[in-house]
Amino acid sequence: MHVPDQPSCRAVNDVLSRIGDKWSVRVVMSLARGSKRFNELRREIDSISQRMLTRTLRALERDGLVDRTVTPTVPPRVDYALTSLGASLTGPVAMLGEWAMDNIGAIETARSQFDAAEADAC
Amino acid sequence: MHVPDQPSCRAVNDVLSRIGDKWSVRVVMSLARGSKRFNELRREIDSISQRMLTRTLRALERDGLVDRTVTPTVPPRVDYALTSLGASLTGPVAMLGEWAMDNIGAIETARSQFDAAEADAC
DNA sequence: CGGTATCCAAAAAGATACTG
DNA sequence: CAGTATCTTTTTGGATACCG
Numbered sequence: 001m002h003v004p005d006q007p008s009c010r011a012v013n014d015v016l017s018r019i020g021d022k023w024s025v026r027v028v029m030s031l032a033r034g035s036k037r038f039n040e041l042r043r044e045i046d047s048i049s050q051r052m053l054t055r056t057l058r059a060l061e062r063d064g065l066v067d068r069t070v071t072p073t074v075p076p077r078v079d080y081a082l083t084s085l086g087a088s089l090t091g092p093v094a095m096l097g098e099w100a101m102d103n104i105g106a107i108e109t110a111r112s113q114f115d116a117a118e119a120d121a122c
Numbered sequence: 123m124h125v126p127d128q129p130s131c132r133a134v135n136d137v138l139s140r141i142g143d144k145w146s147v148r149v150v151m152s153l154a155r156g157s158k159r160f161n162e163l164r165r166e167i168d169s170i171s172q173r174m175l176t177r178t179l180r181a182l183e184r185d186g187l188v189d190r191t192v193t194p195t196v197p198p199r200v201d202y203a204l205t206s207l208g209a210s211l212t213g214p215v216a217m218l219g220e221w222a223m224d225n226i227g228a229i230e231t232a233r234s235q236f237d238a239a240e241a242d243a244c
Numbered sequence: 245c246g247g248t249a250t251c252c253a254a255a256a257a258g259a260t261a262c263t264g
Numbered sequence: 265c266a267g268t269a270t271c272t273t274t275t276t277g278g279a280t281a282c283c284g
Contacts, residue, residue, distance in 0.1 A: 011222035012147050012215065014229075020142020022277080025134055038246055049278055054247065064232025075245040076284085085228055092218045093134065099214040100133035106207055107136075110186025144257080160266055171258055176267065197265040198264085 018063055023048055023056045025093060028082065031066065032090045035081035065089060140185060145170055145178045147215060150204065153188065154212045157203035187211060 019025055026045045030036060036044070042053055057080060060066035065086035071077040082090070141147055148167045152158060158166070164175055179202060182188035187208035193199040204212070 011226045012151070012219040013144075014226060015218060015222040016138075016142050016147055017144070018229075020138050022135075022139075025138055029134075050247075051279085052277065055277090062233055062236040063229045064236075065229075070246095076247090078246060085225060085232070088225070089221060092214070092221045095217050096137060096214045097134040099211060100137040103207060103210070104133045104136060107140075107185045107187075110207070111184055114184040114186075164266095172267075173259090173269095174257065177257090192266095198267090200266060 018059065019089070019093070021056070023052055024060060027053070027056050027060060028065065028086060028089065028093065031080060031082045032087070035079050038078050038080070041080065060086070140181065141211070141215070143178070145174055146182060149175070149178050149182060150187065150208060150211060150215065151219075153202060153204045154209070157201050160200050160202070163202065182208070 019028065023045065026048070027041065030041055030044050038053070038057075041057075042048060042050065045053065048056075057066060057068070061068050064083055067081045067083050067086075069079045069081070071079070141150065145167065148170070149163065152163055152166050160175070160179075163179075164170060164172065167175065170178075179188060179190070183190050186205055189203045189205050189208075191201045191203070193201070
């Protein structure tokens with residue numbers, strides 16, 4: 001694998017600005033396990049507010065990653081599912097997830113050491 | 123590849139909170155092409171402020187992704203390089219970069235269509 | 245049920261000035 | 265050169281109330 005150049009850097013940044021927020025990855029990964037209704041997502045993604053779930057879903061929908069289907073019954077039913085584009089994103093994100101799982105320990109150790117060294121200096 | 127579970131979701135989120143900010147990926151990718159001095163990075167990462175570069179580098183250093191070497195000459199020389207942990211991150215991030223490059227067009231098309239549909243509704 | 249609208253607090257980021 | 269300190273602006277997220 002070669003090292004990314006400038007334009008791909010901008011693209012990565014664009015993508016990360018989208019999925020790097022507080023909730024998008026949680027939503028995408030939840031939908032990767034199957035399509036869900038609004039309140040199903042809300043229950044599954046612990047502690048997300050209704051407003052943020054709405055906003056996150058709209059943003060993902062706008063970028064063509066999530067598909068929103070309204071069934072105009074009473075009460076209304078709204079289903080969310082990944083598009084094929086959204087599904088294709090789960091691969092790279094899962095890669096990052098594996099890296100995160102493998103290295104979260106090392107990161108936390110580094111943090112402790114850094115903070116300890118900083119505390120010593122004071 | 124299996125679909126990530128809940129704990130890995132938290133780890134991904136942790137990592138994304140770190141590298142999903144406005145500048146970290148730019149810095150990591152720049153350093154992936156070789157170690158750099160502070161102002162080299164600043165010139166290469168267009169439009170980053172001195173303050174944000176400092177903060178980003180400190181955060182990356184704290185998490186053990188970047189190594190900071192001070193040579194106490196006059197004027198002082200400070201070199202930044204990826205640690206092996208930081209270097210191992212470039213793999214997954216490059217994956218995401220490839221996905222981003224491949225799909226940024228589709229995303230922008232989706233955005234235009236979404237925005238056009240929204241404008242129609244108003 | 246699945247939202248919108250409004251308001252508010254906190255965090256992130258930029259501009260600017262100064263320093264060893 | 266490589267920062268720190270301070271201030272201001274912008275962005276983000278949460279709480280609450282209301283609606284079709």
